[in-house]
Amino acid sequence: MEYPGKFERVCSLDEIYDGEAKVFEINRYEVLILNKNGELKAYYARCAHALGLLDETSFDGENRIVCPVHLWEYDAFTGESINPMGSTLFPLDLKVEGNDIFVKIPSVPVSEFKVKWFSMYKRGGVIGEFGFNS
Template sequence: MAFTKLCTLDDVWEGEMESFQVDGHEVVVACLEGGDLKAYQGICPHQDIPLIEGKFDGKTLICRAHQWVFDACTGKGINPGDCQLASYPIRIEGDQVFIDTDDVKPLFAHT
């Protein structure tokens, strides 16, 4: 695994999400209720809409285009339930946040 610095803990506050470009990947980082960070593909698997343009309520990510909803803890689709966001391994050292993009490919779903 080759971890790359993504941001600092001050860049993503609890209940917020931010978008980053890392190693050619569009990544969305969500700070869940309770402060855990999750990193997912930054585009909706439906029609390549940037997820940062959607909504995040601390528990779910919602795409703005067609209201697809994803569980922010797992990346699993809620509506529809047969899709998934690709997840990036994340590591925190002090206040620095790192992710590993090796072998992670964005997932795409039915249309």
């Protein structure tokens, strides 16, 4: 999904071991990065249900992310909710250059992101007047 932002260095590959997740704050955005068998994923570290903050313990090391606030469960590699179904974590673009992990951090204020982007994000893309698709 396209969203306004720019890539920022978040950490090195050596900082996130297999089966581990970490949360970083970059430009006031919480970013959850997880590693399973060398596959890396990045999400806005807020639950799609009630914006509960996801943390390192939210990732089970295998294939699920569980929000510590209301225990909503998400597939760690698609971001789609498992229990209950019908919502999605907001994926952030990630790239690796050498040993460094870069994540595309939104370039709009966090409050605007939560209202105009995150709150409208659903499986299949953003809906509503903005007309963006994933």
